[in-house]
Amino acid sequence: MPAATFDVPFVLGMMRLHEAPAMHAPEQLADWIEAHLEQGLNWFDHADIYGSNQGETLFGAALKARPALARRVHIVTKASIANDNPAPGSGKVKHYNVSPAYLNSAIDASLGRLNVERLDHFLIHRPDLLMNAEATGRVLDDAIEAGKIGAAGISNHLPSQWRRLQGAMHHRLSANQIELSIAHTTPLFDGSFDDLCADGHAPMAWSPLAGGQLMQGAVGDCLDKWATKLECAPSALALAWLRSLPNSPVPVIGSVKHDRISDMLNGPATLPPEAWYELLEAARGHCVA
Helix, strand or coil, X not given: CCCCCCCCXXXXXXXXXXXXXXXXCHHHHHHHHHHHHHCCXXXXXXXXXXXXXXXXXXXXXXXXXXXXXXXXXXXXXXXXXXXXXXXXXXXXXXXXXXXXXXXXXXXXXXXXXXXXXXXXXXXXXXXXXXXXXXXXXXXXXXXXXXXXXXXXXXXXXXXXXXXXXXCCCCCCEEEEEEECECCECHXXXXXHHHHHHHCCXXXXXXXXXXXXXXXXXXXXXXXXXXXXXXXXXXXXXHHHHXXXXXXXXXXXXXXXXXXXXXXXXXCCCCCCHHHHHHHHHHHHCCCCC
């Protein structure tokens, strides 16, 4: 079965699900999932570290309570960060791990927590500087061939890092999640965004609203101006700014609030060049050379 494509205006990020107690009851979360499926939002982004497994566990409980939903949702999840934010004095050290044993265990654990038969996309969350590319590549190839994952990808990797991994694999890496927003444009100027597009990766943009930072200062004023002109929410414009780029990066939003999600849906697919560059100028403090 081929990997599913990101045919949505944005992906719903589940990194804050564990912080929303009102959504923790399985039936309530199932209602929330179904409501957004009806809006055409069927991609959900997870990671094993979100809430120390709570995000996946809560989502899986909702799918178990309403099994028909599992056939309608598409799942992205990520792994490789071990001992995330260990408690002082615990003797544990935060580190990255893409060894075969770790990844095999992570894939199986995510499948179990999420109550799904396949992860549509499984991403290496952070690059492990100790990676044995041949061993890691074999794990990902085997998981695809076993039907456990639809496709493999990476997150927060440099081009040299993902190309080393790709060189050891039979299947292609197909998704690439990076930090990208009006406030964080480094990938557009250091060549890494061009590289991922050239390598055929579907770009995903995490922190597309820069944690709310975009709604302040010069960028916020510029977003308000264009939001008035285009009759939409400033947040919707910030996402359209991303989608205007080549290969239409798919934003991964962090809010689970229905009203905010609906606001972000109510906007243009892309921006006119003048608006796009005016927002870039507001963020950088100077016009393009």
